[in-house]
Amino acid sequence: MIGPAGPTWWRVPLALLDKLPLIEIDSGVTNSEWLIVWQVRTPRVLLAALVGATLSASGASYQGVFRNPLVDPYLLGVAAGAGLGATFVFTINRAGTSDWLVDPLPLAAFVGGLLAVFVTYIVGTAFGGDQSSTTLVLAGVAVTSLATALQTFMLQRNTDVVRQVYSWILGRLSTATWDDVRLVLPYAVVSTTALLLHRRLLDVLRVGDEEASALGTNVRRVRLVVVVAATLGTAAAVAVSGLIGFVGIIVPHAVRLICGTSYRAVLPMSILVGAAFLILADIPGRILDNPAETPIGVVTAFLGAPFFLLLLRTRQVAR
């Protein structure tokens, strides 16, 4: 609610109150200032919350279902697939799509992301058998490499769109509109609800596939449903906000440090903390280079990469 243009910060809550029925307050906020608050900043904050919550819940769930604390929504190829889909739209003349009824960019990213996970899942389970956790992750790495290679190939042949594609890849909330919020909301709700319903079963999976199965859990079905739900949320988040990395790994691990490793606590807390984290992480990007913006993907990577290394180190020590 703070930025280079628009009303003084303390007038905003007054203006919000003024909009409620039966309340009349002279907030001193002009109409154009109100538009900045309502059409530019509000959707931005809401989008940050939705994307942060979805990425964190997906990250925590992937870590649970693959019993691998280093997995995040991007490792399975979602990001690379979505990036490939987006690049494809940019190269077929992005400007020419402005009068299309539906913006093809989020859709292409969505399809690319789902396709990548689908391939990862098929390959990973076909060759992995029952002990598919490691194979699946390796398959994700291979799919990511392939998608990135294809994307680089496309960019080499269309150097004029490199800048646009990179600004999308680095992740942005700056162009958030109510349309983006409306686009991501149903996916975020469906995905996080499905994941929350599986929080106890994610605890059961912690004893391994064989024992979880002996305890009466259909491991394959649980894994499939959780992967699909987490991927749905991730793909929708990527489609509207680009690639915002490391959220799915920072947030769940920070939550684990505070409230233990049971998924009954980790999942709901990750959703709340993830929403708050991305709203806060959006602030330095807007202040550092004011009035220009640093992409939020840069901010989260700047925080996330050292965190990831720290995590690797503590795992090393723990062994």
Place this chain on the structure above:
Amino acid sequence: MTSLALENVSVTYSGRRALVDFSDTVKPGEWLCLIGPNGAGKSSLLRAIVGTTPHSGRVLVDGVALASRPQRRRAQLVAYVPQTPMLPPDMSGREYVLLGRNPFVSHFGSEAHHDKAYVNDILARLDLEDLADRKLANLSGGERQRLVVARAIAQEAPVLLLDEPTSALDIGHQQKALELVDKLRREHGLTVVSAMHDLTLAGTYADRLSLIHEGHVVATGTPSEVLRAETLAEFYGVSVNVHTEPDGSIAIIPRRSS
């Protein structure tokens, strides 16, 4: 009390036959111990009974084929203690034992009050209350083993399968673990099938032994019928003295070659 019938159970791993046509009937309340050299097929049989490895043949509990029952119901009938259980290091003892209630909790539900009360009762009866709030990573091998058995008991299943329950324990803890299983067997009327390496312990606790060699049953019967020096020499390739105590218990003593 519940009987366990096995009809022509076979397990094949990528073309290699690990277990061939195993048939047996374990009477209600009986303790059957599977013995045999490494790779004989003991673990494969236990996995086939609990349904975690593909197999042919039929496993019947009280006359009903397990395969025809839903997975949750199967876990209410058969509890399984694996050879090397995966123990999440950050999980507390109580959380771990509570996992045994999984077969009684609906898919998206959570444990009811009586599930937690039941677990508390087990922890108290097995003298594990001190471990309830400690992390699994901070426990000794013997303490972990008792929690794994407690988790299996929490399943309230009439059939208990144990894969090498004592292999990681010293002689004192081996005895304690098996005494615990024996006590629970008598109290709950459990039907027990275990795979064991220590022949003396197997002979001491089991009602009946089944010696498996390269996937086939080569001897079955009471400990004194199966634990014979010539039989063990043939299938284990060992030279032993079989010593029978006045009370009927059997000791297997390896013989030095020179």
